[in-house]
Amino acid sequence: MPRTSDRVALDDWYAVESAASLSAVPLRTRLLGEAITLLRDANGAALAHDEAGASLAVLESYGLIFVTLGAPTRPLVHIAEAQEQDRRVIPCGWTTIRASGLRLVENFLDMAHFPFVHADILGAEPHTEVVHYPSAIRRDVDEVWATGCRFWQPRAAATDETGTLMEIDYRVTSPFIVMLYRFAPSAPHRRDCIALFIQPLEEALCRAQPVMWLVDAISTHSAMLHFEQVIFRQDRIIVENQRPLTLPLDPRHEIPTRADSSSVAYRRWLKERGLRFGTFEGRGA
Amino acid sequence: MGWTAIALSDDLAPGDVAGTRLDGQEVALWRDMAGVAHAWEDRCPHRGMRLSFGFVRSGHLTCLYHGWQYDAQGRCRAIPAHPELTPTSTIRPTRHGCVEASGMVWHGAGEPPPDMPAWPLRSLYCDVAVAALGPLRREKWRGTTLLLAPQPRNASQSCLHVVALTPPNDVAALLHDLAALRRSLEAA
Amino acid sequence: MDERAVIRFTGRLAPASFTSFARHRAARLSLRLDAWQVDKHQARAVLHGPPDLLDAFEMACALGPLDCIVLHVMRGE
Numbered sequence: 001m002p003r004t005s006d007r008v009a010l011d012d013w014y015a016v017e018s019a020a021s022l023s024a025v026p027l028r029t030r031l032l033g034e035a036i037t038l039l040r041d042a043n044g045a046a047l048a049h050d051e052a053g054a055s056l057a058v059l060e061s062y063g064l065i066f067v068t069l070g071a072p073t074r075p076l077v078h079i080a081e082a083q084e085q086d087r088r089v090i091p092c093g094w095t096t097i098r099a100s101g102l103r104l105v106e107n108f109l110d111m112a113h114f115p116f117v118h119a120d121i122l123g124a125e126p127h128t129e130v131v132h133y134p135s136a137i138r139r140d141v142d143e144v145w146a147t148g149c150r151f152w153q154p155r156a157a158a159t160d161e162t163g164t165l166m167e168i169d170y171r172v173t174s175p176f177i178v179m180l181y182r183f184a185p186s187a188p189h190r191r192d193c194i195a196l197f198i199q200p201l202e203e204a205l206c207r208a209q210p211v212m213w214l215v216d217a218i219s220t221h222s223a224m225l226h227f228e229q230v231i232f233r234q235d236r237i238i239v240e241n242q243r244p245l246t247l248p249l250d251p252r253h254e255i256p257t258r259a260d261s262s263s264v265a266y267r268r269w270l271k272e273r274g275l276r277f278g279t280f281e282g283r284g285a
Numbered sequence: 286m287g288w289t290a291i292a293l294s295d296d297l298a299p300g301d302v303a304g305t306r307l308d309g310q311e312v313a314l315w316r317d318m319a320g321v322a323h324a325w326e327d328r329c330p331h332r333g334m335r336l337s338f339g340f341v342r343s344g345h346l347t348c349l350y351h352g353w354q355y356d357a358q359g360r361c362r363a364i365p366a367h368p369e370l371t372p373t374s375t376i377r378p379t380r381h382g383c384v385e386a387s388g389m390v391w392h393g394a395g396e397p398p399p400d401m402p403a404w405p406l407r408s409l410y411c412d413v414a415v416a417a418l419g420p421l422r423r424e425k426w427r428g429t430t431l432l433l434a435p436q437p438r439n440a441s442q443s444c445l446h447v448v449a450l451t452p453p454n455d456v457a458a459l460l461h462d463l464a465a466l467r468r469s470l471e472a473a
Numbered sequence: 474m475d476e477r478a479v480i481r482f483t484g485r486l487a488p489a490s491f492t493s494f495a496r497h498r499a500a501r502l503s504l505r506l507d508a509w510q511v512d513k514h515q516a517r518a519v520l521h522g523p524p525d526l527l528d529a530f531e532m533a534c535a536l537g538p539l540d541c542i543v544l545h546v547m548r549g550e
Contacts, residue, residue, distance in 0.1 A: 112351045112366035127351065128365035134470050173370070236352055241335040243328045250539045251532075252494065255376060255501065257368035258528040259351075261333075264536050272542055281539050370525035406507035 002205075003034035003050075003069065009277035010070030015197035017065040017211065018091060022046055032203040032277060033070060059106035062211060063091050064197060067214045074142065077173040081193040090212040090221060091213040092228050094199075099239040100278040101198035102247035102270070105178045105192050107235050108196050109170050109262040111151045117234050120154055121227075125164070127143035127152035130259035137269045144172040144269045172266055175275050176200055192227075194262055204245040208232075248280040288393035290434035291419075293387050305339025306438040307392060308470040312381065313337040314390065315358045315389055318344045324392045326379035329353060331359075336378060336434065387432055389450040394398040403432065403448040406459060409467045417470055426462060429453045441467035477507075479491040482534060483545035491516055494529075494538045500527045540543040 004010065009032055016029055017038055026039040038058075048056040048067045059066040062082055066162050081087060097104060105139045107113070112130050114123025133149040142203045154163040169181040169191075173205050179195035192214045199207040210228055239245075248254065276282030292314060302315040304327055311327035313336035323346075323405050327335045341347065345354035345362055354363040359380045361372035364437035382394040388403030411418065415437035424431050430451045437442040445467075453459055482491075488511045495518060498504040504526055508519035518534070519528055535546045 051532060097430060110351075113524060115365065116349060116352045123369075125365070128366050130366040176298060221483050237338070241338055242350075243333045243335065248333075249536070252538070253330075253498065254533075256532040256536070257331075257364065257367055257370070257525065260332070260532060264532050267536050268543065271536075271539070272544075333516050364525075367525045371523060375501050444516070 004032045004277045006032075006275065006277040007070065008273050008275040009042065009175070011072050012034050012070070012176070012279045013059060013068050013076045014103050014176060014199055016048075016067050016095070016199050017066040018209070019065055021044070022065055025258070028175055029068060029199070029207075032169075032200055032204055036063060036067060038067070041174070051151070063089070064209070064211070067284070077177055078215070079179070079193065079195060083193075086217075088212070088214045088216055088221065088224065088253070090214065092210040092212065092225060092232065094207050094209045095232060095236065096201075096205070096207050097132040097236050097239060098245070099242065100204050100246040101176045101200040101208065102236075102278040103239045103245065104170060104196065104198055104206065104208055105172060105176065106247060106263045106266060108178045108180070109146065109266060110260070111149060111168075112259045113238070114151060114153065117238055118231055121231065122153050123151065124154045127163075132258060133261070135261040135265035137265055144170075144262070144265050146170040146265070148194060149262075158189055165190055170262055172269070175273070175278075176206075185227050189193075190191055192216070200278055202225075203224075203283065225254065244282040246278055246283060250281060287395060288384070288391040289396050289436055290389040291324065291436055291444075291473065292322075293405045293408055293446055293448065294322070294389040295391055296328055296408065297390060300341040302337055302339055302341060304335060305436075305444075306442075308437050309439045311335065311337070312392065313339075313346075313378075315341060315346050315384075317337075317341065317346075321357060321358075322390045323357065324381045324382055324383035324390070325359065326381065328378065330376060330378050331364075334473050351458075382424070387450070389432075389434055401432075401450055403450055404453050405448040406431070406449055406453070406456070407463050409445040409447065409463055411443050411445065411467050411470050413443060413470050413473070414441055417473070418443055418445045423450065425453045427458055428455055429455075429459065431459075450460050474526075475479045475522055476524050478520045478522075478528060478531075480520070480527075480531050481515060481535070481547040482518075482537070482543045482545075483516075483547075485542045486511060486513055486516060487540040488512060489537070490495075490538045491534075491541045495534055495543075498530055498533045503531055505529055513532060531546075 024177045026037050035184045038048050040152040045060045057068050113130045115125050135146040149168045153166045172178045181191040196210050297316045299316050313325045313327040316322045327337050338349040339347050347354045352365040356437040358372045359377040361376040366372050384397045386398045386400035415429050415435050418435035429449050432448050434446045504520050504522040510517045
């Protein structure tokens, strides 16, 4: 497909590669329908250009390469936890998913699926209730937040042997970047941060990489990585088998309940911003 | 109106859930614990997850995503995120016509197909358009009368459901013949 | 235990579209829509039914059809 004409989608920063994967050897990938090429120059600086050879603006941050096809009006998300030197930083690698990246964000925000999709890991029957939590579009910072979300989890982290009532805040900073803050079982005064960076390749095709900044000082790197990868693979089965693959902005054919309020807030925010790429209503645009 | 075979009855045990395609449309097929087969639109009305990935619990088809449960009439009976919520009968997936006859599960509407004693043989999944399978028909193979029922899955894939209408003389040979049939269809 | 709910949606609304959407949603949830007023800036619904289904009505209408942008939702008179 050719590059999208959706200005809202174009004027944003997108993670497109891991910084460690970039060298003088050009890498080809796609963003919003456009074929792009990435490489490092002789000085090690990351460069990107589009199919026509035009230079694209590039940022290197959080161990990732970010590119824009347009003119973002906001800086890249600020993640304070990435600055804290004592944290374990776990990049989880890229996975390609045959669904809209927006569906992936919606799935990340959702808790009601924990006892079913992530049975005995992030949730377990009969602890299926999603108690009320506030969701808000914070127009001052132009982000979506769901705060004080509580859910019973049997084993939410690699260090956790028994169940706990987890408390989670969710934060969406761009249509394709979402993160959560979770009180760490081993250090209850600090929060783990897990972010999901999504590279929209096409309307119903994306690549995504979770990156974790964890307080856990006990588990091995590979145990934490494995834990997150299992969960991500389970979520992939879901979003690749939702219909439609793109995110509906009109819920006429769905039945959101109070448990879905973070998804509703997210979709309302996308609608207000005028995004169409990756949505059901934008198909063929 | 009419009926299209979508499975052999014996391949769908009580509690089984499967997905199939009919002319490109995704259909969820399941059998409840009372033994009745159901064909529904393969899409949970909550948030669009394919119901064919679900499971049967307490006689209800349960969606894999959030555990919403639907009874044999398609009525939602439980929404686990809200244990106090009594779902209304208006919360339901789209149900399709589904009957069993002659050892097969049929999808469609109208006067049901004739129901004859049958011995299950095989469902052949073929990478050919349904036209290559020929029409719904009876044929005599090795002295046994077979019922051959084609199913269009999409433009380039189809399925031929086969049962015997008389006690089969040599099942192994018939299965061998059917495998050879599929190979010849796909080689063409 | 059934309750009464008054819900106000304010924003940039397409009245006919929002009305059709709200009526369809109330029926889908088997809720009684006792009153409905709408113009281009706000809509007010008075409903009767179980609390969780009233919440579901609020969720769906807070998003609403494509041509309606709901900026604020208020529960209560």
